[in-house]
Amino acid sequence: MIAEEPKIKNVYEREDLLTGCQAVSQAVRLADVDVIAAYPIRPYTEVMDALSKIIADGELDAEYIIADSEHSQFEIVKHASSVNARAFAGSSGTGWCYGFEALVVTATDRLPVLFLVGNRALDDPGAFGVEHNDAMAVRDMGWLLAWVTTPQEALEHVLIGYRVAEDKRVRMPMALAMDGAFLTHSQHMVKIPTREAVRQFLPPYDLGDGRLHPDNPISIAPQVNEDWVMELRRQNWDAARRARGVIKEAYGEFNAVFGERYSTPFFTEFMTDDADTVLIGLGTVCAPGRTACRRLREKGEKVGFVSLRWFRPFPTIELRESLKRFKAVGVVDRDFAHGSPDDGGILMHEVRSALYPLKNRPAITNIITGLGGRDVSIDDCIRMYEIAQKSKTDDKLDNFVTWIGVRE
Amino acid sequence: MATETIVYDKIKGVHKIPLEEFYTSGHRTCQGCESATTMRAFIKVAGPRTVVTGSTGCMYVANTSYMTTPWIVPWMHTQLGAAGSSAIGMAAGLRALKRKGKIKDEPINAIAFCGDLGGGDMGLSGISGALQTDYDLLIIMYDNESAANTDIQATGLSTYGAQTTFTPPGSKHRIMQRRWKKNVAGMLAVGHPTCKYVATACATFPPMDYMNKVRKALAVGGPTFIHTYDPCPKGWDFHPRYSHEIGEFGIKSGLYPLFEVIEGQVVYSYDCRKTAKGRIPVKEFLVAQGRFAHLIPEDIDYIQKRVDEMWEEWEIPGVAPIKGILK
Numbered sequence: 001m002i003a004e005e006p007k008i009k010n011v012y013e014r015e016d017l018l019t020g021c022q023a024v025s026q027a028v029r030l031a032d033v034d035v036i037a038a039y040p041i042r043p044y045t046e047v048m049d050a051l052s053k054i055i056a057d058g059e060l061d062a063e064y065i066i067a068d069s070e071h072s073q074f075e076i077v078k079h080a081s082s083v084n085a086r087a088f089a090g091s092s093g094t095g096w097c098y099g100f101e102a103l104v105v106t107a108t109d110r111l112p113v114l115f116l117v118g119n120r121a122l123d124d125p126g127a128f129g130v131e132h133n134d135a136m137a138v139r140d141m142g143w144l145l146a147w148v149t150t151p152q153e154a155l156e157h158v159l160i161g162y163r164v165a166e167d168k169r170v171r172m173p174m175a176l177a178m179d180g181a182f183l184t185h186s187q188h189m190v191k192i193p194t195r196e197a198v199r200q201f202l203p204p205y206d207l208g209d210g211r212l213h214p215d216n217p218i219s220i221a222p223q224v225n226e227d228w229v230m231e232l233r234r235q236n237w238d239a240a241r242r243a244r245g246v247i248k249e250a251y252g253e254f255n256a257v258f259g260e261r262y263s264t265p266f267f268t269e270f271m272t273d274d275a276d277t278v279l280i281g282l283g284t285v286c287a288p289g290r291t292a293c294r295r296l297r298e299k300g301e302k303v304g305f306v307s308l309r310w311f312r313p314f315p316t317i318e319l320r321e322s323l324k325r326f327k328a329v330g331v332v333d334r335d336f337a338h339g340s341p342d343d344g345g346i347l348m349h350e351v352r353s354a355l356y357p358l359k360n361r362p363a364i365t366n367i368i369t370g371l372g373g374r375d376v377s378i379d380d381c382i383r384m385y386e387i388a389q390k391s392k393t394d395d396k397l398d399n400f401v402t403w404i405g406v407r408e
Numbered sequence: 409m410a411t412e413t414i415v416y417d418k419i420k421g422v423h424k425i426p427l428e429e430f431y432t433s434g435h436r437t438c439q440g441c442e443s444a445t446t447m448r449a450f451i452k453v454a455g456p457r458t459v460v461t462g463s464t465g466c467m468y469v470a471n472t473s474y475m476t477t478p479w480i481v482p483w484m485h486t487q488l489g490a491a492g493s494s495a496i497g498m499a500a501g502l503r504a505l506k507r508k509g510k511i512k513d514e515p516i517n518a519i520a521f522c523g524d525l526g527g528g529d530m531g532l533s534g535i536s537g538a539l540q541t542d543y544d545l546l547i548i549m550y551d552n553e554s555a556a557n558t559d560i561q562a563t564g565l566s567t568y569g570a571q572t573t574f575t576p577p578g579s580k581h582r583i584m585q586r587r588w589k590k591n592v593a594g595m596l597a598v599g600h601p602t603c604k605y606v607a608t609a610c611a612t613f614p615p616m617d618y619m620n621k622v623r624k625a626l627a628v629g630g631p632t633f634i635h636t637y638d639p640c641p642k643g644w645d646f647h648p649r650y651s652h653e654i655g656e657f658g659i660k661s662g663l664y665p666l667f668e669v670i671e672g673q674v675v676y677s678y679d680c681r682k683t684a685k686g687r688i689p690v691k692e693f694l695v696a697q698g699r700f701a702h703l704i705p706e707d708i709d710y711i712q713k714r715v716d717e718m719w720e721e722w723e724i725p726g727v728a729p730i731k732g733i734l735k
Contacts, residue, residue: 034504035497061508063500068537072493075486075534079461079497082484084511085504087497101487204510212482212498214457214516219477221485223469 011197011258018190020183023151024116024176025050026190027158028088029060030198035080035087037065037073041095042128043180044118048090070095074102074115081111082220084211086162090116092180094123096134106173107142108236109221112165112205114158117177118184119283119334121372128180129373132282132335135177136311136346142236144174144243145312147282149268151188153309154178156254156261159193159202163250166205169242179334181373182284193258201257243313266315269322271297272304277388278323280306281332282347285369285376289332292381303385308347316354323355328363330388334370342366344401363391369404380404413670414605416627419453419616426452434478435471440648442638442655443467443523443550445611446618450519450548451481453619454626458517459502461486461494463531465523466557467550491522491547492534495631499543517626518544524551524565528592539600539631546625546632549592552640560643564590567663568714569707570699572643577702588714589663593635594727597669605632607668609677610659612652617677621668628670637664645698657693660685662715665726674727680719690715 018026024047028036036055038048054060063080067073070091077087091099096117106113117135121127132147139145144165148154154176161174178184209216224232251265262268270290272278279289286307293305306322308315323329331352333345340349348366355361367384370376387402419425430451437444447467451458460483462468468485471478486494499518506513522531527549535547554572555561562572562585571577575584597606605628609618618636625632639654641647646654658664662680669675680687690712694700723730 032508034508034510035500037497061504063504065496065500065541067493067496068533071487071489072496072534072537075490075493076497076500079484079486079494080501080504081497083459083498083501083505085501087501102490105487212459212484213511214459214482217456217480217482219472219479219483222472222474222477223485224474228474 012191013194020151021046023155027155033088034085035063037076037089039067039073043184044090044092070099074099077113078106081113082212084207086205087113092118093120110171114174118180120180127372130179146310147177151190179283266310268307270305275304276302277328278304279330288378288381326362328388328392365391366401414624416623430480434476440641440651442651446550446636450622461520463491463522463526464488469557488526489530491520492538495520495545499545519546521548525555525563529564539603549635552638554643604628608635610637610655613656660688661690661693662687
């Protein structure tokens with residue numbers, strides 16, 4: 001597509017070779033975050049290494065707290081957010097789970113903190129590689145949850161994330177997920193926006209009459225029991241529903257400031273125009289997925305790839321409208337949901353649910369792959385396409401769920 | 409004297425206690441609740457330019473019901489083990505906003521409270537983290553020696569031998585609470601050399617002592633910690649009219665040492681050493697409460713022996729359980 005002329009002349013200050021974590025650290029600087037709480041765990045931790053240097057060099061004026069645990073780390077930013085400070089934290093794997101209590105209340109307190117989740121396999125046994133179950137754990141808790149696929153997208157989604165999370169129609173915490181190692185630690189050229197452009201896109205954080213300050217003496221989160229919990233859950237539900245519209249607005253505004261960066265907010269399609277079979281996945285699996293797609297196209301196969309970005313809120317309508325064009329959809333899960341219906345992955349269940357109302361829905365097949373950081377090769381993806389293509393005609397696929405890349 | 413190093417607005421008599429209340433009606437605490445007195449007193453002397461977080465516990469569940477909050481100051485719930493981290497969060501947020509000119513630069517107290525279960529057991533790590541920072545914050549651990557909103561379960565701070573719902577006396581085991589009370593204030597003072605102020609207190613004894621300790625903690629700067637001793641009529645099984653007296657007995661018997669550690673120096677608020685005020689027998693404290701009704705004389709003797717050891721053999725009596733260097 002043709003990029004529009006942006007409103008501000010210099011929307012980028014420079015271009016640099018950055019990892020996913022470093023790109024996020026630059027976005028945190030540009031968002032003028034006030035409080036950062038750090039605790040080390042691979043692989044997200046590189047963002048905290050980078051931020052400590054940014055602060056040491058005076059490029060960002062923020063409180064940088066080295067917490068005693070993830071639980072404290074998350075509670076620190078939650079309470080900083082409650083006094084109207086823009087706050088940032090993050091974690092990975094079991095560290096994310098260690099602070100889970102704090103993650104739950106951050107959502108129910110409706111505090112728009114932004115967290116980076118560098119996806120990592122859950123122990124035991126120890127594994128540093130990517131798996132999506134860590135971030136997925138908050139999917140039903142009132143969180144915004146999105147996966148990015150490049151450092152550039154990561155940087156941009158910190159800004160988009162804060163904007164959506166802090167919008168008073170939303171006020172939900174934001175988990176920005178990126179694949180451990182494959183994105184947290186892989187370098188790409190990244191265009192770094194100017195402060196002026198970021199200021200134009202991202203308004204200051206304002207909790208209004210919800211902030212904790214002596215001039216605004218309120219009690220937050222008193223004991224409610226059965227008298228009020230249901231009404232409060234309903235408010236969270238409404239906010240999550242409103243978030244879809246706010247996200248669309250935010251991308252519109254982002255494109256207006258930075259040029260046409262995103263044609264669709266919730267997911268990106270690749271070679272889908274005349275496709276009859278597509279794969280859909282979260283995160284960096286799109287890289288081998290797209291390459292495999294291109295190779296199959298060269299052989300005349302009508303295949304495409306859909307990279308899903310927003311998982312919460314789930315883009316139900318948009319995804320349904322998109323996927324109903326195809327005959328078969330192969331859902332690639334880099335996660336597990338043991339004992340779930342059809343013993344499939346989390347993403348598959350969500351996609352199938354979204355397509356359920358269609359009268360003529362595409363065949364849906366599920367692939368579980370890349371767990372614990374196992375490499376997903378181009379050949380693996382070609383196999384996934386083959387399975388998905390087969391599901392068009394074979395509606396009795398014995399293996400509804402296929403594990404790819406596992407030693408059996 | 410170390411006390412003179414803290415410049416603070418001292419309350420010199422009961423008639424000088426501020427009249428304004430910032431913890432008022434609306435709470436549902438029990439008759440004779442000493443912890444409610446602890447709450448009322450700290451915010452009275454801290455004043456309205458204060459933000460407060462309260463950990464889960466009886467002072468959350470019984471204190472702060474939706475639409476009937478007793479808090480006149482801004483107040484927020486925090487998780488059971490998050491008193492320390494919530495205090496850091498508030499203090500760090502306010503400091504950043506003031507420095508960056510986003511809010512008016514003025515002194516605002518950040519106070520977090522927690523119970524003995526939340527602070528002394530689960531939240532120790534977070535409180536330790538808070539006491540290592542340079543933020544101006546105060547953590548108050550109100551200690552009623554049990555999980556008092558959950559059914560009166562034993563914690564690491566329950567007195568040895570006490571009956572609770574987790575430690576009922578039985579036909580085989582008379583004593584189920586076999587742990588000696590955890591020395592939280594002493595541990596925190598010893599473990600955090602840059603923390604300027606750690607104290608123990610009781611809301612009502614000696615009169616005004618606790619209020620002045622809160623004032624000192626807020627005046628000294630940096631992170632501070634106060635452990636209060638709160639007799640609980642329901643949990644300790646005594647008539648609500650005796651709450652203050654039971655606290656006084658606990659202190660005078662030496663079971664609950666009252667002290668301040670000001671920049672590394674110990675100041676006794678009630679000196680139980682034989683060379684000073686001495687101690688009343690622990691039996692006077694124990695027999696006044698139903699939770700010790702199952703104890704036999706040998707149990708009482710054992711408790712007395714440990715208390716005597718605390719005051720006569722510890723290198724720093726009542727504060728640090730080190731008995732000197734073995735030669």
